[in-house]
Every structure is written in C-alpha cells, then in structure tokens.
Amino acid sequence: MMNFDLIKPEFLKRADQYLLTHYPMIWQTRIIWVAFYSLSLFTLAYLFGDYFDHEPGEILYPDLDVGYNHYLVDRQDRLAFGQIPLFLSALAVFYWLYIQYQHKIDYSKLNVAGFLGVIALNFACIVLILLPAVGLAFSAFDITRLLNEVLRDVQITLTLGLSAAVLPFIIREFSLIEIVLVVFAGFVYCFLIAIGLRLLLGINFNSGVTGALFLNFWVFVAIISVRFYQKTYTQQTKRLALLCLLSFTLAFPYALYLLDVYPNVNRAYREIAHRHHIFTLKWLAANIFVVLSMYGMFVYFMYRSLLFPIKRK
Amino acid sequence: MNKIISERSIELDLLLQDENLPRAINRLLDFVQDFSTNPQFVTNALQISADQRQLARSIEEQSLVNYQEIDQKNQQIAQRIADLKQKIIEVYQLAIQVHAQNTREHETTNVPTADAAFIPAKGAESFPPIMECYGLTKMYRKSGFTLANIDLQLRLGEITGVVGENGNGKTTLFKVITGNLQHDSGKIGFPLLQRAKHANGVNWIEVKSEIAYVEQELPSWYGTLKQNIQLELTQHGITGSQNERDAAYILERLGLTEHAQKKWSELSGGYKLRFALAKALVWKPKLLVIDEPLANLDVRSQRIVLNDMKDLAKSAKHPISIIISSQHLHEIESIADNLVFLQQGQMKFSGEKEDIGSDRQHNFFELSCKLDKQALDGLLTGLPVTEIEHNGLSYVITGTKELEGQKILQALLHQNVEIEYFRNISNSAKRLFL
Numbered sequence: 001m002m003n004f005d006l007i008k009p010e011f012l013k014r015a016d017q018y019l020l021t022h023y024p025m026i027w028q029t030r031i032i033w034v035a036f037y038s039l040s041l042f043t044l045a046y047l048f049g050d051y052f053d054h055e056p057g058e059i060l061y062p063d064l065d066v067g068y069n070h071y072l073v074d075r076q077d078r079l080a081f082g083q084i085p086l087f088l089s090a091l092a093v094f095y096w097l098y099i100q101y102q103h104k105i106d107y108s109k110l111n112v113a114g115f116l117g118v119i120a121l122n123f124a125c126i127v128l129i130l131l132p133a134v135g136l137a138f139s140a141f142d143i144t145r146l147l148n149e150v151l152r153d154v155q156i157t158l159t160l161g162l163s164a165a166v167l168p169f170i171i172r173e174f175s176l177i178e179i180v181l182v183v184f185a186g187f188v189y190c191f192l193i194a195i196g197l198r199l200l201l202g203i204n205f206n207s208g209v210t211g212a213l214f215l216n217f218w219v220f221v222a223i224i225s226v227r228f229y230q231k232t233y234t235q236q237t238k239r240l241a242l243l244c245l246l247s248f249t250l251a252f253p254y255a256l257y258l259l260d261v262y263p264n265v266n267r268a269y270r271e272i273a274h275r276h277h278i279f280t281l282k283w284l285a286a287n288i289f290v291v292l293s294m295y296g297m298f299v300y301f302m303y304r305s306l307l308f309p310i311k312r313k
Numbered sequence: 314m315n316k317i318i319s320e321r322s323i324e325l326d327l328l329l330q331d332e333n334l335p336r337a338i339n340r341l342l343d344f345v346q347d348f349s350t351n352p353q354f355v356t357n358a359l360q361i362s363a364d365q366r367q368l369a370r371s372i373e374e375q376s377l378v379n380y381q382e383i384d385q386k387n388q389q390i391a392q393r394i395a396d397l398k399q400k401i402i403e404v405y406q407l408a409i410q411v412h413a414q415n416t417r418e419h420e421t422t423n424v425p426t427a428d429a430a431f432i433p434a435k436g437a438e439s440f441p442p443i444m445e446c447y448g449l450t451k452m453y454r455k456s457g458f459t460l461a462n463i464d465l466q467l468r469l470g471e472i473t474g475v476v477g478e479n480g481n482g483k484t485t486l487f488k489v490i491t492g493n494l495q496h497d498s499g500k501i502g503f504p505l506l507q508r509a510k511h512a513n514g515v516n517w518i519e520v521k522s523e524i525a526y527v528e529q530e531l532p533s534w535y536g537t538l539k540q541n542i543q544l545e546l547t548q549h550g551i552t553g554s555q556n557e558r559d560a561a562y563i564l565e566r567l568g569l570t571e572h573a574q575k576k577w578s579e580l581s582g583g584y585k586l587r588f589a590l591a592k593a594l595v596w597k598p599k600l601l602v603i604d605e606p607l608a609n610l611d612v613r614s615q616r617i618v619l620n621d622m623k624d625l626a627k628s629a630k631h632p633i634s635i636i637i638s639s640q641h642l643h644e645i646e647s648i649a650d651n652l653v654f655l656q657q658g659q660m661k662f663s664g665e666k667e668d669i670g671s672d673r674q675h676n677f678f679e680l681s682c683k684l685d686k687q688a689l690d691g692l693l694t695g696l697p698v699t700e701i702e703h704n705g706l707s708y709v710i711t712g713t714k715e716l717e718g719q720k721i722l723q724a725l726l727h728q729n730v731e732i733e734y735f736r737n738i739s740n741s742a743k744r745l746f747l
Contacts, residue, residue: 020540020543020547021543021553021557022552024547099535102535103534103535103544106522106548108518304518307492307517307518308492308495309488309489309492309493309494309495309496309517310493310495311495312453312494
C-alpha cells in the first residue's frame with residue numbers, strides 16, 4: 001500500500017496539526033489536503049492535457065459543425081479527457097465522504113452561522129476535488145463545443161452533488177448499506193409515482209409529474225419537520241429526511257420555475273448548466289448560495305433534534 | 314482534603330515498597346493530575362513513565378541483563394517517583410494555606426478569592442446524584458421485550474455494575490440513560506448536569522456534552538490514534554499546548570504512547586478498547602457508560618482496564634460516575650460499588666454490592682472437584698446441606714445459613730479430596746443467576 005506520508009510536505013503537516021489542536025471544524029473537512037492534492041493534480045492534468053493538445057479542426061475535420069458526430073466517433077477525446085476524469089473525481093468525492101463518515105464530529109456546540117461555515121468549507125472541498133477534471137478538459141480541448149459539453153457535465157455534477165456538503169453532519173446516523181437502500185428506494189418510489197401518474201391519469205411527464213413529485217417532496221419535508229420538532233422521530237423519519245436532503249437539489253429547479261425565475265420547467269432544469277451559461281452568476285446565486293443556505297438551516301435543526309432520544313418501536 | 318492526599322501518598326509509598334513500579338507510575342500520574350496544576354510536574358511524571366517503559370523494554374528484549382544495573386535503575390525511578398510526589402504535596406499544602414488565607418480575606422473585605430480550582434471539591438456523597446431514574450420503562454412492540462420499572466441513582470466517584478444474561482435489557486438501559494433511545498414511561502433526570510429546566514424534561518444537548526458512551530461494538534475511525542484523541546480534546550475546548558499535554562497524559566496513563574501513531578486497523582481488540590476509553594476519558598466527562606468492555610479482552614487486559622477504570626472513577630479532582638455492564642461477574646464485583654441485576658427486563662436487585670444476599674435464607678457455594686454427586690453427597694452428610702446441583706461446570710451446594718465454607722472444606726480435605734475450585738457465592742451477584 002502506498003505511504004502517502006512520503007508525499008506530504010512538512011509545512012502542511014504542521015498546518016494540519018495546528019488546525020487539529022485549534023480549529024477542529026476546519027481540520028475535519030481535510031481542506032488543506034484536498035486543496036494540496038487537487039491543485040497538484042490540476043497542474044499535472046493541465047500539463048498532461050497540453051501534451052495531447054492538437055488542432056483536429058484544422059487537419060482532420062475542416063468543418064466541425066457538420067462533422068462533429070463523426071469526430072466524436074473517430075476520436076474518444078470527450079470520454080478520455082472529460083468524462084473519465086469526472087467519474088474519477090466523483091469517486092474521490094465519495095472517498096472524502098467516507099472519511100467524513102469515520103470522523104464522529106460533535107457539532108452540537110455550533111450555531112447556525114457555524115453550520116453554514118462548515119457547509120461552505122465542505123462545498124469548497126467538493127469544488128476542489130472536481131478541479132483536476134476541469135484542468136484536463138481546459139488543456140486538452142481546443143474545440144469550444146467539446147469543452148463546453150464537459151464543463152456542463154462538471155456543473156451538473158456539482159449542482160446535484162450539493163447535498164454532499166451537508167452529508168457529513170448526518171451521515172454517521174446511518175449504516176452504509178442503509179444509505180444505498182434509501183437512494184435506491186427513492187428512485188423506485190419516484191419512478192412508480194411517475195409511471196402511475198402517466199398511465200392512470202395521463203399527466204404530462206415534464207410539468208405535471210415533476211409538479212406532483214415537487215408537492216410530494218414538501219409533504220415529506222413537513223412530516224419530518226414536525227416529527228423532529230416534537231422529538232418523536234423514528235429511524236424511518238431519519239431515512240425519509242436523508243432522502244429529502246439528497247433530492248432537494250432535484251426539487252429546487254422546479255421551485256425556481258414556480259418563482260418565475262425561468263419561463264418553463266425544462267428551462268429551469270436545463271439552466272442548471274446550459275451550454276451558453278456555464279458557471280454564471282445566476283447559477284451561483286440560485287443553485288449554490290440559496291441551496292447551501294437552506295441546507296445549512298435545515299441540517300442545523302435536524303442535527304439538534306437528533307441529539308434527543310429516538311423513538312423506536 | 315489533607316486526608317485524601319495523605320492516603321494517596323501512603324498508597325504510593327506502599328507500591329514503591331512492593332517495587333510495583335508500573336502500578337506506582339500509574340498512580341503517580343493520577344496523583345499529579347489530582348493534586349497539581351503545574352505543567353512541569355505533569356511533564357516530569359510523563360518522563361518518569363517513559364523512562365520506566367524504556368527500562369522494561371530493555372529488560373524484556375534482554376539488552377539489559379545485569380541484575381545490579383537493573384536494580385539500580387529501578388531504584389532511581391522509584392526515587393524520582395518519591396521526589397516528585399513530595400514536591401507535589403509541598404506545593405499543594407502551600408496552595409491550601411493561600412486558599413484559606415484568601416477565603417478569610419474574602420470574608421472580611423469581600424474581594425474575589427484566589428483561584429483554587431485545582432483544590433479538589435467536597436466528597437462525592439454530599440452531591441446530588443448525577444443521574445436518577447424512577448419507574449423507567451421501555452417496550453419494544455415488535456419483539457415484545459419490555460425493560461420495566463428501573464429505579465437507579467448514579468453518583469460521582471461510584472462504579473455501578475449492571476449484570477444479567479444476554480437479551481435482558483442492559484444495552485437498552487444504557488441507550489436510554491445516554492439519550493439514544495426514548496423511554497415509554499417513568500422519569501429520568503440529571504440533577505448535576507442540567508442547569509435549567511427544559512420543555513422536554515431533559516435537555517439532551519446540554520446533558521450529552523457531559524456523558525461519554527462506549528458502545529459494545531467500537532466504531533472505526535480515520536487517522537492516527539493520537540489525532541483522534543487530540544480532536545476529542547479540541548472539540549471540548551481544550552486547545553494549544555494544553556491539548557498536547559492532555560493527549561500525552563492520557564496516552565501514557567492508558568499505556569497507549571507506543572501506539573500513538575497507529576491507525577484503527579493496526580490495533581488489537583484490547584488496544585481498541587483502551588483507545589475508546591482514552592477518547593471517552595480525556596475530556597473528563599461526568600458520566601461514563603461502558604457496554605460489555607471485557608467481552609473480547611484477555612485476562613491481563615481485563616485487569617488493566619478494570620484497574621484503570623477504578624482509579625479514574627475515584628479521582629479526587631475529576632471524579633466520574635461509571636456504569637458498566639458485563640458478563641464477567643467476578644471482575645465487575647471487584648471494582649463496583651453498586652450492582653444492578655436485570656432478568657428478563659426486570660430489575661431483580663439494585664443497591665450496594667455488600668447488600669446482595671443480605672436477606673437470604675440460604676448459603677450458596679461453588680465447588681469443582683473430581684467427585685461424583687453421590688460421593689460428594691456422602692462426604693457432606695451431617696452438614697446442613699439442602700441441595701447439591703451440577704451446572705455443567707461445577708457443583709452448587711445450597712445449605713441453611715448455618716452452613717459455612719470452612720466446614721465444607723474441612724469435610725472434603727479430611728477425605729483427601731482434591732479441590733480444583735471453591736467459592737462462597739452467598740453474597741455474590743453470581744447467586745442471582747442460579
């Protein structure tokens with residue numbers, strides 16, 4: 001097994017030790033190590049991508065707008081320099097979550113601002129973990145269309161992965177298999193609702209089914225909020241809360257549509273990462289700031305409720 | 314207060330006389346923790362402990378074989394222990410005098426008293442209980458199991474042992490006490506831990522910050538052992554150099570210094586438990602709840618862990634209330650002040666361990682020997698024996714209260730019977746399992 005200690009700079013070890021003995025909430029995010037490894041990998045990825053840099057548009061595919069699909073079939077750039085690194089980065093996010101799972105951090109002394117601060121740090125870690133994939137894409141792709149597609153994938157992953165920033169607060173409440181089963185059950189539940197509404201009531205998939213699931217989502221949120229407030233929660237309530245937290249990023253674009261931020265449902269979901277509006281201020285404000293703030297307040301409420309005894313039947 | 318320090322001083326002297334250096338060093342570490350706030354004394358004690366450990370290793374590895382040299386080094390360490398103890402006592406007595414003087418001045422001039430935070434507080438018995446519950450009941454509808462009518466009081470400095478067969482409600486009781494499981498009826502309170510009343514009865518956010526719970530299944534952790542200890546300290550507001558000192562102290566005290574840089578997967582079961590104890594004790598909780606800690610330990614580790622728990626619970630400066638469950642009756646009885654016996658969710662006994670069997674009608678003895686039941690019965694004829702049973706491992710001899718162990722032994726030894734094991738269990742929790 002590789003000994004990572006050999007590639008850890010001494011000054012970072014000292015900084016890590018300082019954080020450990022002074023600022024445990026920053027230390028537990030492992031942000032300095034995430035930043036160190038991610039920025040190092042970003043640099044390597046950038047140099048590596050530059051090595052493979054070429055001008056396919058000028059040599060093999062003079063008219064890329066027409067022959068773009070042929071280009072994608074002939075070459076696997078998008079897969080090799082875009083999606084595989086993104087997949088590996090996503091795995092790294094899971095590894096980071098596993099480390100968080102192993103830390104049993106006591107957040108009970110934090111106030112709301114503290115929760116929001118830790119969530120912001122967690123989010124910064126996730127952004128940093130995705131950075132090498134962006135670096136590789138930037139250096140390897142000279143075709144704007146190809147680059148935009150990869151960046152859009154990164155942005156979708158980042159948006160949908162926002163819930164990872166709050167999982168460290170509650171992840172220890174569940175076993176790993178329980179988390180997998182909750183996600184699976186959520187998929188099955190949404191799928192059955194969608195099929196049922198479509199087949200039995202003939203409701204339109206795009207707006208009708210999404211609207212019904214959105215309403216359903218808030219009913220669940222109301223139930224778990226009451227249960228937590230009254231301190232009468234059970235393990236099932238906790239599982240439902242986990243499902244709601246994970247699916248909030250899916251429900252949120254529909255709320256933006258209802259608030260008239262977007263003219264239609266499709267637009268609301270596509271604007272998560274529209275190819276011409278990648279990493280815009282609108283996306284940052286709506287999908288990052290608002291979602292993380294709402295997450296922070298809900299998790300603060302949920303975490304403090306979980307300190308009270310569970311009602312088990 | 315002087316009585317406590319002099320008793321502890323005598324205990325240390327006796328250990329040094331017996332040349333029991335490992336135990337003397339443990340008690341020196343407790344001594345410095347209880348009666349001193351001087352970081353230099355702590356550092357000195359840690360250094361003596363490290364030197365003793367080094368010496369023990371040299372002897373074990375046979376790099377030091379000269380008996381005279383070993384003896385000389387042992388004596389040097391013993392002398393250093395005695396010297397440090399004396400210094401601590403001198404500073405402590407001086408502090409007591411200053412404290413008394415300040416108190417007198419305070420009474421006359423109403424000025425703030427000197428900081429005498431390190432002077433141990435009054436006796437534990439004068440405090441209200443740290444936890445009390447009355448008629449506590451928890452029912453599982455699915456399995457039908459009910460833990461019913463639990464009346465219990467836990468006090469600082471006392472160890473309460475909870476015994477009972479598997480599935481009799483020990484873990485359920487612990488989960489309720491630690492606020493991990495809601496009870497159905499009855500009352501639970503933490504008079505010493507909760508400052509103000511709360512709408513839901515117990516403010517678990519406040520109370521849980523003073524309770525350490527070591528579960529039977531120890532959870533894994535990330536990073537090194539020392540990092541986790543330091544994290545625990547920082548989370549409880551102990552930062553900077555104090556953090557380093559306290560971490561070093563608890564690691565040395567629980568014999569973990571040599572394993573400080575190890576990770577979870579590199580530790581054996583015994584060291585994992587000691588790590589869990591270190592993590593639980595390092596921030597000085599008021600209540601320590603330990604579920605079946607002895608289950609996976611060898612005999613030597615059991616003895617070490619139990620001794621440590623006993624010492625730390627009775628700390629003069631930071632006494633802890635410990636509630637511990639185990640199947641190892643003899644071991645639990647040896648350290649517990651109070652015992653609780655659970656049977657099918659009912660509390661069959663709760664009180665001081667000396668009170669077990671005080672209202673008994675019979676005496677009970679365990680005997681292991683190579684005789685068959687008939688022969689044994691024959692040998693004990695004439696004694697007030699009412700029943701002899703074999704439980705698979707040994708005989709259980711039941712008799713009237715007039716039946717004495719000496720008489721049984723005399724009868725057997727008179728016939729040259731080889732006795733493998735004999736114990737009077739009339740006042741032991743073991744008789745509750747019969």
